[in-house]
Amino acid sequence: MEYEAIIGLEVHTQLLTETKIFCGCSTKFGAEPNSQTCPVCLGMPGVLPVLNKKVVEFAVLLGLATNCQIRRSNRFARKNYFYPDLPKGYQISQFEEPICENGYLEIETEQGKKRIGLIRIHMEEDAGKSVHDESYVEANETLIDLNRCGVPLLEIVSAPDIRSPQEAHAYLTQLRQLVRYLGISDGNMEEGSFRCDANISVRPVGQQKFGTRTELKNMNSFAHVQKALEYEIERQTELLKDGKSVEQQTLLWDADKNIAQPMRGKEESHDYRYFPEPDLVPVHIDVAWFDKIKQSLPELPQEKFERFLNQYQLPEYDVRLLTENREVADYFEKVAALFDDFKMISNWMLGEIARVLNEQKISINQLPLKPDKLADLLQAIRKKVVSTSAAKKVFDFLLSNDLSVEQAIEKLGLKQISDESEIEQFVERVIAQHPAEVESFKAGKTKVIGFLVGQVMKLSRGKANPQLVNQLLQKKLKA
Numbered sequence: 455m456e457y458e459a460i461i462g463l464e465v466h467t468q469l470l471t472e473t474k475i476f477c478g479c480s481t482k483f484g485a486e487p488n489s490q491t492c493p494v495c496l497g498m499p500g501v502l503p504v505l506n507k508k509v510v511e512f513a514v515l516l517g518l519a520t521n522c523q524i525r526r527s528n529r530f531a532r533k534n535y536f537y538p539d540l541p542k543g544y545q546i547s548q549f550e551e552p553i554c555e556n557g558y559l560e561i562e563t564e565q566g567k568k569r570i571g572l573i574r575i576h577m578e579e580d581a582g583k584s585v586h587d588e589s590y591v592e593a594n595e596t597l598i599d600l601n602r603c604g605v606p607l608l609e610i611v612s613a614p615d616i617r618s619p620q621e622a623h624a625y626l627t628q629l630r631q632l633v634r635y636l637g638i639s640d641g642n643m644e645e646g647s648f649r650c651d652a653n654i655s656v657r658p659v660g661q662q663k664f665g666t667r668t669e670l671k672n673m674n675s676f677a678h679v680q681k682a683l684e685y686e687i688e689r690q691t692e693l694l695k696d697g698k699s700v701e702q703q704t705l706l707w708d709a710d711k712n713i714a715q716p717m718r719g720k721e722e723s724h725d726y727r728y729f730p731e732p733d734l735v736p737v738h739i740d741v742a743w744f745d746k747i748k749q750s751l752p753e754l755p756q757e758k759f760e761r762f763l764n765q766y767q768l769p770e771y772d773v774r775l776l777t778e779n780r781e782v783a784d785y786f787e788k789v790a791a792l793f794d795d796f797k798m799i800s801n802w803m804l805g806e807i808a809r810v811l812n813e814q815k816i817s818i819n820q821l822p823l824k825p826d827k828l829a830d831l832l833q834a835i836r837k838k839v840v841s842t843s844a845a846k847k848v849f850d851f852l853l854s855n856d857l858s859v860e861q862a863i864e865k866l867g868l869k870q871i872s873d874e875s876e877i878e879q880f881v882e883r884v885i886a887q888h889p890a891e892v893e894s895f896k897a898g899k900t901k902v903i904g905f906l907v908g909q910v911m912k913l914s915r916g917k918a919n920p921q922l923v924n925q926l927l928q929k930k931l932k933a
Contacts, residue, residue, distance in 0.1 A: 456659040457694060459687045460667075461616035461652060465629060466607045467639040468580065468647035469512050475579045475606035476503030476546065483645050487585075487599040495579075495604030497542030502733050509606045510737060512638040513553045513577050514747045516608060519632055519754055520572055522557030526739045530577070530731035539582035539598050547609075549728040552576035553737070559612075559632075560756075561624040570625050571613030580605040583646075602646075608638075614653070614664065619683040623676055626650060631755050635780045643674050650679055655700070656690040665690070666700040670714060672707045682707040686714055758783055766796040775804055781818050788825035793832050802828065806849055822853050830859040844868040844916055872919045874926070877910070880918060881926045884909045895931050903927060 474481055477494035494501045517524050531549035554575035560567050582600040591597055610629065616622050630641040630648055641648040650673055655665035670686055673679045685707075690700050705714035739747075753761070755777060762773045762783070777783045782803070789799050807828075811818060831848060834840045840848060840863050848862050855862065863869050871877060884906055885892055894902045903924070910923045 455695070457656050457691045458659050459617060459683070460614045460655045460657065460664055461618075461622055461683065462614040463612045463616065463622060463625065464651045464653070465610045465612075465626070466580075466649045466651075467610065467629075467633050467641065469509060469606040469608060469638055470640060471506055471508045471512075471606055473506060474604035475506050475509050475577070476604055479604065481605050483647075485601055487597070488601060490601040491603065496600060503546065505734060505737065506606060509577055510553070510739065511747050511750075512606075512636075513575060513608055514739065514744065515636050515638060515751060516610070516633065517554030517557065517575055518748060518751055519636060520554070520557040520559055520575070520610075522554035522572060522575060524739070524744070525551060525553055525555060526744060527551075527736055528553045529736045530734045531728045532731050533578075534727045535725075537581065538596065539584050539600070539603075541582070541600060541603065545579060545581060546731055546734070547578035548576035549723070551736075559625065559628055561621065561628050563621060563624065568615075568621065570615045570621075573611045573613050575608055575610050578607050578609055579603070580607050614655075619680040619687070622652065622683055623680050626676055626679060628755075631778065635752060635755050637752070637780075643676070646674075649674070652679065652683060652686075654683060654686050654690070656687060656694060658694075665694075666702050668700065668702065669704045670707055671704060671717065674709075678707060678709050681709075681712060682714060685712065689714070752780070755780075766790065766800075768796055768800055772797075772800045772804065776800060779818070785818050785821075785825055789829050789832075792826060792829035795832065795836065798832055798835075799828075802832065806846060810853065822856075823849065827852060827859060834859055834863065838870055838872055838919055839863065840868055840870050841916065841920060844870065867915075868917060870919050871914060871917045872922060874922065877914070877918050877922055878926055880910045880913045881923065881930055884913060885927075885930060892931060903931075 468481075471481060473479060474495055477492050479492050479495055480490045482490070494503055514524055516522075528548065529551040530546050533545045533547045533549070534543065535545070536543055552574040555573070557572035557575070558569045559572060560569050562568075580602045582598055582603045585591055585597040585599055586595075612625065616625060633639040633648070634641050639647060643649070652670040652673070653667045654670065655667035657663065657665040668686060668690070670682050673682050686705065693700055704717045706717045707714050758780075759773055759777045762768065762777055763770065766773070768776070776786050786799060786803055789803075790796055793799060807818070807821065807823075810816075810821065831840075831845055831852075834848075835842055835845050844863075844866075847866060848859065848868060851862050851866060852859070857865065888906065888909065891902045891905060895906075906927055907920060907923050910918055910927070911920060
């Protein structure tokens with residue numbers, strides 16, 4: 455019997471607000487444990503939460519970008535559970551009246567585009583962090599850092615429309631790209647600002663009824679999500695093939711052992727005893743506020759991808775990489791406004807610039823070389839002021855020196871020689887120094903021309919115009 459997987463994902467993305475959702479504490483990552491707390495986020499008696507307006511705006515932006523229905527009047531709820539890193543004994547979330555519902559996200563699969571439904575997107579506060587694994591924590595000891603308490607989150611709940619780990623990976627990639635494009639989250643899984651839980655069940659192909667589902671937690675990279683899903687699908691399939699049943703439970707993914715281990719029985723919504731949050735009034739988004747948020751919606755990834763294809767006439771591969779990140783796309787367009795060889799810009803961005811970003815582990819916004827300087831450097835290549843190989847040396851030099859392109863070329867002594875009489879002298883010296891190669895060329899072994907060009911370039915310390923060198927060599931050798 456053939457089996458198929460039914461997967462639904464719950465993603466929590468931390469929002470890029472300066473302060474928490476219900477108080478003025480900082481949301482900055484990496485602060486001293488328990489240093490970014492106050493009576494409100496610690497749940498002290500008598501305190502009252504005050505909603506951060508920016509959180510609502512970010513939620514609406516994501517809802518609009520994912521084709522959701524926006525509930526203009528929505529309400530917070532209390533989700534009651536007891537855990538050491540939840541000091542209030544409840545979490546302020548949304549339940550019956552979430553801010554966004556019934557949307558979808560399109561992903562690319564081998565069979566083409568596929569629409570993944572979104573059941574809901576809702577606002578909530580984060581809990582604290584239980585610390586087990588750091589070097590300063592003793593065995594059988596858990597420390598609690600409450601800095602994360604009250605940090606604003608959006609929870610994005612997909613419909614059970616995903617059928618494979620590969621589709622799950624594509625969905626998460628698309629969703630993270632979207633929150634980054636919108637500027638509402640940095641999507642950093644390592645810092646916990648983009649977290650994913652998965653609900654998985656397996657059923658015989660053709661059966662309409664869902665199987666018993668389990669929940670997978672503790673997956674802190676896309677690769678871990680894919681591996682964990684593959685493991686759990688195989689585990690459930692083997693149980694069913696052996697005539698056994700799947701137990702409804704929550705599992706923790708152990709990335710070191712590549713196994714999922716039981717954590718607890720799977721909760722249902724009634725286990726949390728939701729009820730409307732009594733300390734917060736319902737949220738009402740009036741028409742003027744809604745329209746203002748809608749007008750701030752930027753160009754979305756797919757729209758930008760299609761525009762780049764049409765406007766810049768670049769290969770699809772280049773456009774895919776250039777539009778993957780909004781800041782990279784913006785950098786390209788700033789250069790393109792000053793220099794009109796779009797393929798040349800793309801080659802440099804996907805070559806030299808990508809190399810520097812990877813080596814230095816920085817974003818393009820941190821790159822010392824601003825778009826106008828890259829445009830100047832490419833213009834210098836086009837005008838044959840500097841060769842392409844020499845331009846790469848100028849590029850590296852400009853990363854740590856605040857000079858103009860012209861000044862850098864002069865300082866490095868890399869100005870290209872395009873004077874025909876000067877290059878002719880180099881050519882004649884090389885011909886005189888390599889009689890055997892000259893004879894080979896004349897005997898029909900024309901590939902030797904590459905060696906002779908290289909010798910001229912070496913003699914000119916890379917400054918001779920290579921096209922002119924080639925032309926003059928051909929002319930002299932055929933004479």
